[in-house]
Amino acid sequence: MATDSPTYTLTERTDLLGYVPYLLGFHPADSIVVLGLADRRICVAARTDLGRPRGVTVRQLSRLLAAAGRRRAAITSVMLVGYGPDPSAAQTTRDVADALDARGYHVREVLLHFGDRYRCLQCDDCTPPGGAPFDLSTTAAAAIATYEGLVAQPDRASVEQLVRPVGGLAAIAMTQAVDRAELRLTALLGDSAAALDQTDPDRPGTARQGEGTADERLVRAGTAAVDDALRIAAAGGRLDDDEAAWLTVLLLDLRCRDHAWQHSDAEPWQLDLWLDLTRRGEPALLAPMASLLAWCAWRSGQGVLAGAALRRALAADPAYSLAHLLTEALEQGVSPGSLGPWPAL
Incomplete structure (x- = not known):
């Protein structure tokens, strides 16, 4: 989806992770989320199921990023977040990031969120092997989003139930x-x-x-x-x-x-x-x-x-x-x- 959210600065990885559910409108699970940035501003957020074939996922996300770039400012970089405890979630998220990079999108960040932890998938030493602890409710981004009246449903099914x-x-x-x-x-x-x-x-x-x-x-x-x-x-x-x-x-x-x-x-x-x-x-x-x-x-x-x-x-x-x-x-x-x-x- 394209986004025109209130403007504030996300300075920490935890802020980014805390803000994603409010961009989507629900807390993702077994998903890959890509954020497209024009310079330093997030202008498109898209989600796809983690279990989809990689080629299908990459084509879908690439089309969305290209369309957003044509209609707004050009997408200059992307960030990806994988969601899921399964060990394959990390590799799938890396593979999608590599494929987008090969298509000319500068990949600034690749993270995996699982349970109450997250870790970086671009290097081995900036987060612990078992992941860094993470509490979404305490992030500044979640607090600001809530103040702005943004709502994140528990899951995608909850949105359908609305x-x-x-x-x-x-x-x-x-x-x-x-x-x-x-x-x-x-x-x-x-x-x-x-x-x-x-x-x-x-x-x-x-x-x-x-x-x-x-x-x-x-x-x-x-x-x-x-x-x-x-x-x-x-x-x-x-x-x-x-x-x-x-x-x-x-x-x-x-x-x-x-x-x-x-x-x-x-x-x-x-x-x-x-x-x-x-x-x-x-x-x-x-x-x-x-x-x-x-x-x-x-x-x-x-x-x-x-x-x-x-x-x-x-x-x-x-x-x-x-x-x-x-x-x-x-x-x-x-x-x-x-x-x-x-x-x-």
């Missing part, structure tokens, strides 16, 4: 709310006042339903629903089931989705909104919410969460274009900072 769907009574309640929302949408588009919920005339889509064409009413209702959702989320609130269902039904229209996209960025409350809706969404309606979650996560530098959201989006709709666009950005190592804010609307 986007898992709700179950039980909550899922049943949302299904019923979606049924009501679909009836409401049918009434809105058909301009049937009898089918609308007249007990709540302030709901978007019920007021002024007779104004304009069905298409105009749809866009107006979708815009209002998005604006209401963002206002509630910004104030620390949460959409009730009917509000959530109404919004998710309307977001199937790309114009309504794009209105939400243009008003979502890297604010934590925006990410919380789309995460909540992704978890509550009906499978057939999920692609827009999960893609908006991926957008906010990517803009926040949480590439792993963005990837998890995109997998849910594409499982719901394999052809969803926004999900494919964001997937390509992740795979190409596009930096979130390479895009400025949306133009003022």
Whole structure:
């Protein structure tokens, strides 16, 4: 993933090791992590499974480093960290480092992290043979990252669980709310006042339903629903089931989705909104919410969460274009900072 993290100086190896989980969003295990630097600044971090064939790993990491160099400043050096207690972890990490060096990347550091210890893989005397003791929680980097609001989940599976769907009574309640929302949408588009919920005339889509064409009413209702959702989320609130269902039904229209996209960025409350809706969404309606979650996560530098959201989006709709666009950005190592804010609307 590309990174636009807060700027501070990592002066010790332990600071580097303490910071990696916050760059990735989780604590890696059985992994190789490569950090690409432009001069002295980390501008890309990527992880791959330790057990993958070396050639596949090197090609993947090289593509990410090259893409980051094309889109940002050229990568001038790399650092690698292997994770795993298995003796083969050290040799695999060395092999990947040698292969990247052969491709022209200056390798500044190669470390192995195992348990509560680490050791250098470039020399035999700068760390003890059994490794130097290491407590991640006491590192300055971990303290600063926590202060900046960065979060490192216990493992990759924990990130995937963040986007898992709700179950039980909550899922049943949302299904019923979606049924009501679909009836409401049918009434809105058909301009049937009898089918609308007249007990709540302030709901978007019920007021002024007779104004304009069905298409105009749809866009107006979708815009209002998005604006209401963002206002509630910004104030620390949460959409009730009917509000959530109404919004998710309307977001199937790309114009309504794009209105939400243009008003979502890297604010934590925006990410919380789309995460909540992704978890509550009906499978057939999920692609827009999960893609908006991926957008906010990517803009926040949480590439792993963005990837998890995109997998849910594409499982719901394999052809969803926004999900494919964001997937390509992740795979190409596009930096979130390479895009400025949306133009003022």
